[in-house]
Amino acid sequence: MxxxxxxxxxxxxxxxxxxxxxxxxxxxxxWGGRRGAPFLQPFWDTRRLLGKQxxxxxxxxxxxxxxxxxVLATTLVAATLAPMLPxxxxxxxxxxxxxxxxxxxxxxxxxxxxxxxxxxxxxxxGAAREATFSVFAEPALFIVLGTLALGSGHSTFAELMRxxxxxxxxxxxxxxxxxxxxxxxECARLPVDDPTTHLELTMIHEVLILxxxxxxxxxxxxxxxxxxxxxxxxxxxxxxxxxxxQQPLLAALVSFxxxxxxxxxxxxxxSLLARFRMRLIPQFAVVIAVIGFAALVLATIQPELG
Amino acid sequence: MxxxxxxxxxxxxxxxxxxxxxxLRERLQDxxxxxxxxxxxxxxxxxxxxxxxxDASGLSVLQGQATGDDGLPALTVQFPQLHIFERExxxxxxxSMPGHPWLxxxxxxxxxxxxxxxxxxxxxxxxxxxxxxxxxxxxxPGHFRFLCLGEQVHHLEIQLGYxxxxxxxxxxxRPVAHGAALVxxxxxxxxxxxxWAFCRAVEALAGVDVPLEVEIxxxxxxxxxxxxxxxTGLSGIATDIGFLQGGTTWGRxxxxxxxLSMQLCGSRFGRGxxxxxxxxxxxxxxxxxxxxxxxxxxxxxxxxxxxxFQTSLSVNGRLHEVGTVTAERAAEIGLVxxxxxxxxxxxxxxxxxxxxxFTRLPMALSKQVTGDCWARGAIRVDEITRSVAWxxxxxxxxxxxxxxxxxxxxxxxxxxxxxxxxxxxxxxxHALQTDEAGTLRHFKxxxxxxxxxxxxxxxxRGNEISDFPICNKSFDLSYCGNDL
Numbered sequence: 001m002x003x004x005x006x007x008x009x010x011x012x013x014x015x016x017x018x019x020x021x022x023x024x025x026x027x028x029x030x031w032g033g034r035r036g037a038p039f040l041q042p043f044w045d046t047r048r049l050l051g052k053q054x055x056x057x058x059x060x061x062x063x064x065x066x067x068x069x070x071v072l073a074t075t076l077v078a079a080t081l082a083p084m085l086p087x088x089x090x091x092x093x094x095x096x097x098x099x100x101x102x103x104x105x106x107x108x109x110x111x112x113x114x115x116x117x118x119x120x121x122x123x124x125x126g127a128a129r130e131a132t133f134s135v136f137a138e139p140a141l142f143i144v145l146g147t148l149a150l151g152s153g154h155s156t157f158a159e160l161m162r163x164x165x166x167x168x169x170x171x172x173x174x175x176x177x178x179x180x181x182x183x184x185x186e187c188a189r190l191p192v193d194d195p196t197t198h199l200e201l202t203m204i205h206e207v208l209i210l211x212x213x214x215x216x217x218x219x220x221x222x223x224x225x226x227x228x229x230x231x232x233x234x235x236x237x238x239x240x241x242x243x244x245x246q247q248p249l250l251a252a253l254v255s256f257x258x259x260x261x262x263x264x265x266x267x268x269x270x271s272l273l274a275r276f277r278m279r280l281i282p283q284f285a286v287v288i289a290v291i292g293f294a295a296l297v298l299a300t301i302q303p304e305l306g
Numbered sequence: 307m308x309x310x311x312x313x314x315x316x317x318x319x320x321x322x323x324x325x326x327x328x329x330l331r332e333r334l335q336d337x338x339x340x341x342x343x344x345x346x347x348x349x350x351x352x353x354x355x356x357x358x359x360x361d362a363s364g365l366s367v368l369q370g371q372a373t374g375d376d377g378l379p380a381l382t383v384q385f386p387q388l389h390i391f392e393r394e395x396x397x398x399x400x401x402s403m404p405g406h407p408w409l410x411x412x413x414x415x416x417x418x419x420x421x422x423x424x425x426x427x428x429x430x431x432x433x434x435x436x437x438x439x440x441x442x443x444x445x446x447p448g449h450f451r452f453l454c455l456g457e458q459v460h461h462l463e464i465q466l467g468y469x470x471x472x473x474x475x476x477x478x479x480r481p482v483a484h485g486a487a488l489v490x491x492x493x494x495x496x497x498x499x500x501x502w503a504f505c506r507a508v509e510a511l512a513g514v515d516v517p518l519e520v521e522i523x524x525x526x527x528x529x530x531x532x533x534x535x536x537x538t539g540l541s542g543i544a545t546d547i548g549f550l551q552g553g554t555t556w557g558r559x560x561x562x563x564x565x566l567s568m569q570l571c572g573s574r575f576g577r578g579x580x581x582x583x584x585x586x587x588x589x590x591x592x593x594x595x596x597x598x599x600x601x602x603x604x605x606x607x608x609x610x611x612x613x614x615f616q617t618s619l620s621v622n623g624r625l626h627e628v629g630t631v632t633a634e635r636a637a638e639i640g641l642v643x644x645x646x647x648x649x650x651x652x653x654x655x656x657x658x659x660x661x662x663x664f665t666r667l668p669m670a671l672s673k674q675v676t677g678d679c680w681a682r683g684a685i686r687v688d689e690i691t692r693s694v695a696w697x698x699x700x701x702x703x704x705x706x707x708x709x710x711x712x713x714x715x716x717x718x719x720x721x722x723x724x725x726x727x728x729x730x731x732x733x734x735x736h737a738l739q740t741d742e743a744g745t746l747r748h749f750k751x752x753x754x755x756x757x758x759x760x761x762x763x764x765x766x767r768g769n770e771i772s773d774f775p776i777c778n779k780s781f782d783l784s785y786c787g788n789d790l
Contacts, residue, residue: 028550031550031551032550032551032553032554033554033555033558034554121433121434121435121436122435124433125435125457125771128456190548191548191620194548196548197546197548198442198443199442199443199546199775200437200442201435201437201771201772201774201775202546202772202775270548270550271550271551272550272551272618273548273549273618273620274544274547274548274549274618274620274621274623274624275547275548275620275624276620276623276624277623277624277628277770277772277773278457278770278772278773279457279770280623
């Protein structure tokens with residue numbers, strides 16, 4: 001049973017980072033009246049990039065070459081902690097969600113350092129934006145996860161995704177909404193960032209990896225897609241009504257379907273909304289924190305009534 | 307003086323530079339609007355100056371001469387809209403311009419980037435962002451230097467000239483009748499606008515009267531170009547803010563329009579359609595019957611996507627109050643065309659100097675008041691709707707299939723002819739000057755981009771640097787049109 005769950009988790013980790021961006025792009029293509037690229041196009045892109053030789057600028061240092069490895073490694077470590085399936089982190093331990101957030105934070109530090117290392121003003125601006133917006137997004141994430149921990153009475157990432165009690169029917173959707181909006185910030189999707197833009201001056205995430213090429217770029221892109229998968233997985237675990245320990249296959253199936261559905265919703269947002277202007281993004285993060293805080297208030301009144 | 311969009315000056319009255327500056331200052335103070343102001347360096351070292359002015363009675367020309375020793379007192383401080391003209395005169399003729407506060411190169415071959423006197427700002431937290439001349443995407447080269455405090459832009463300096471091809475010199479080397487093909491490449495996205503301004507100048511010079519039918523076909527060509535390029539702009543604005551439906555649908559609709567141009571003249575960009583003396587392709591009755599049907603379908607889809615765009619909260623939130631140029635500022639710096647109308651100025655040569663086509667079927671002036679990126683998008687929508695309606699009326703006029711290119715007779719000696727045309731971006735001005743033998747001596751072409759680039763720089767002041775791409779797209783200026 002446990003082996004099956006682990007295998008499913010790993011399968012999801014390998015496959016979904018290629019599939020989810022493919023689904024998002026298909027949804028956008030469909031709304032734009034185009035046929036769109038194959039669902040697994042990100043896989044073929046990665047394979048193509050892996051066959052290329054990276055190009056390094058003379059002004060960059062070891063940090064620049066190290067960054068793709070660190071970013072990929074930290075995201076993979078985070079993937080072992082994140083609940084992709086309901087109740088299923090690979091290595092659960094108490095308060096592991098804190099480790100999750102800061103392992104990803106370490107990757108972010110290297111991502112921005114590598115950007116600064118290039119000396120490009122574009123990348124400097126991108127690094128400043130990435131750092132600024134994460135300052136606002138991080139408290140929002142902890143409010144949401146803390147609320148879930150309170151609502152479920154558990155402190156491992158795997159178990160806190162199951163809030164219970166009379167107000168779970170309010171706490172769960174509020175936290176799900178907050179997590180979805182966080183996904184848009186953290187994974188650089190519309191309306192916060194536009195992954196398809198070619199305009200460096202408006203970029204946040206894309207500008208940070210502008211100077212990476214070949215396998216380095218493949219690692220960066222795979223890590224970004226994996227992060228998207230982890231956030232979608234968190235949401236799926238929260239929304240999945242089926243317990244993994246009772247019906248592992250069905251639970252995993254429902255979770256994967258939910259993640260694909262989340263990708264479709266992300267695609268719909270990207271098809272139907274314009275981007276925010278840059279100075280609205282911190283306010284957007286504050287709104288997420290407020291939603292999380294509302295859930296927190298609901299979760300805290302549980303003991304008094306129970 | 308005339309209300310037609312062309313002008314012939316055969317008996318030239320060249321004033322001394324003192325009288326010229328005096329008269330020019332007086333005319334500008336009386337409210338005349340400068341359309342162009344240029345200098346021609348003569349073999350004997352004199353510089354002949356020509357200012358084209360417009361007031362209620364139409365176009366008029368003021369001519370003067372100066373030598374390198376005289377210098378020419380700059381009027382820019384008093385009339386900022388002259389700044390780019392005086393810079394260009396200084397660059398092209400070497401005439402000194404005492405009193406000019408911003409005497410920088412207009413085109414970079416004269417001053418490569420290393421020596422360009424960029425404006426400097428000092429301060430611990432001020433940083434510069436240099437963009438270009440090579441850009442991401444398939445666009446033309448140009449260098450942008452942003453002086454920023456954090457994300458906020460305090461000043462944007464635009465340095466151009468990378469597309470300089472020497473069009474003005476090339477044109478006088480060939481027979482005037484063969485000039486149109488070259489003129490169509492001044493700005494490839496305004497082939498028809500430039501061709502028409504050139505045709506008007508040549509026809510005025512040669513004394514050729516073209517029939518109304520030819521003018522109507524030219525009007526249809528011009529409005530098709532306007533619709534197509536406004537759609538490019540709208541699609542670009544939508545893409546730049548990540549609004550997918552606008553980006554794709556407007557892009558698709560543009561294909562309908564340029565394919566219509568293709569069917570009418572064999573070129574999607576209207577190349578080879580207009581020639582001095584006439585038009586090479588008319589519109590027969592079968593085409594005239596089909597076009598209104600195509601346009602009706604087009605307008606239906608256009609209305610649908612426009613409504614999606616203009617009612618979207620996220621689009622409204624993104625475009626309002628971004629990149630604002632007030633009417634006062636627009637008039638002060640001499641903004642022209644669509645961008646000026648978006649700022650609330652009544653500037654449209656199709657209404658002020660209508661010519662035969664727009665007298666037969668008048669075109670209403672489209673105007674917005676806010677002068678922001680939203681207004682520059684909305685004015686495109688208005689103008690597309692008006693142009694579609696105009697074409698639908700124009701194609702059913704009789705005789706449009708019975709057109710030809712009349713031969714251009716020998717040109718008169720010592721004459722100056724001017725042709726103007728309101729292209730999709732704004733007013734296009736072509737001036738032709740002949741020598742004693744009646745051959746072409748000097749050619750001056752002016753794309754509206756020359757004057758509007760500074761408007762883009764101003765629109766960004768106090769805005770965020772991430773707003774630059776939509777400001778840029780909302781102006782949609784031509785690099786090669788500026789660089790010639």
